Amino acid sequence: xxxxxxxxxxxxATGLLAxxxxxxxxxxxxxxxxxxxxxxxxxxYALGTNKLQASxxxxxxxxHFIRSGAVTLRECAAGIAxxxxxxxxxxxxxxxxxxxxxxxxxxxxxxxxxxxxxxNPGFGRAATRPxxxxxxxxxxxxxxxxxxxxxxxxxxxxxxxxxxMLGLGQDMKTATATTKVMNFTSNAASLLFFVLGGxxxxxxxxAMAAGQVIGGRLGAKxxxxxxxxxxxxxxxxxxxxxLSKLVWDAYVRPALG
Numbered sequence: 663x664x665x666x667x668x669x670x671x672x673x674x675a676t677g678l679l680a681x682x683x684x685x686x687x688x689x690x691x692x693x694x695x696x697x698x699x700x701x702x703x704x705x706x707y708a709l710g711t712n713k714l715q716a717s718x719x720x721x722x723x724x725x726h727f728i729r730s731g732a733v734t735l736r737e738c739a740a741g742i743a744x745x746x747x748x749x750x751x752x753x754x755x756x757x758x759x760x761x762x763x764x765x766x767x768x769x770x771x772x773x774x775x776x777x778x779x780x781x782n783p784g785f786g787r788a789a790t791r792p793x794x795x796x797x798x799x800x801x802x803x804x805x806x807x808x809x810x811x812x813x814x815x816x817x818x819x820x821x822x823x824x825x826x827m828l829g830l831g832q833d834m835k836t837a838t839a840t841t842k843v844m845n846f847t848s849n850a851a852s853l854l855f856f857v858l859g860g861x862x863x864x865x866x867x868x869a870m871a872a873g874q875v876i877g878g879r880l881g882a883k884x885x886x887x888x889x890x891x892x893x894x895x896x897x898x899x900x901x902x903x904x905l906s907k908l909v910w911d912a913y914v915r916p917a918l919g
Contacts, residue, residue, distance in 0.1 A: 677870030681719030681877025687896035688819025710856030719874030720846035726882035727839035748808025749851035786834030
């Protein structure tokens with residue numbers, strides 16, 4: 663796919679903003695996928711191209727979180743392996759199964775996340791005692807959320823942040839940093855299958871990826887300097903936005919015919 667010159671700054675700006683939002687609270691796909699569809703990219707290619715450009719944003723954020731010491735690959739090793747496996751299985755399953763059930767179920771789970779975070783203002787401000795052994799946690803969360811991200815995806819970052827705070831007792835800043843490592847892992851795993859299926863367009867992905875690298879870096883710096891003061895309201899806002907989009911797609915739009 664060739665790009666008109668005027669589209670390049672639009673895609674770059676979209677990638678930058680999506681990378682910034684995605685690093686802080688998730689939900690960047692709500693910006694990038696509609697833009698890709700809007701410029702005429704077919705749906706299957708939009709999903710694959712989105713995974714490619716998003717991998718640069720999550721990869722950029724992951725690099726800066728690791729470099730700052732907010733997260734270490736050694737502590738995440740089991741999570742990386744299991745998330746990669748889960749995302750690979752999800753990417754395979756989505757080609758064979760209908761995602762309608764998830765479209766109807768996930769809004770209720772996201773609503774529960776929003777209510778829990780809203781009702782507990784101090785949640786995630788400080789690290790607490792882990793409730794689950796690390797390997798057990800990653801067996802459940804890595805495989806489960808990895809599969810979900812490969813299969814469907816919306817809200818994955820929010821689920822990861824809350825799961826890490828509840829299960830491993832991480833504070834919100836550390837949970838956000840760890841989440842980006844897992845997001846990068848599941849993005850890479852899903853991308854592999856889109857590439858093998860030939861559903862990736864390089865030109866728009868590169869334009870967005872340039873913005874994603876910058877946005878991911880800026881988002882990581884904001885998370886490290888502002889911590890829970892920034893993440894909590896941003897997380898709540900993005901959960902509500904993603905929730906509204908899913909409710910519209912799963913319930914309102916079909917009812918309107």
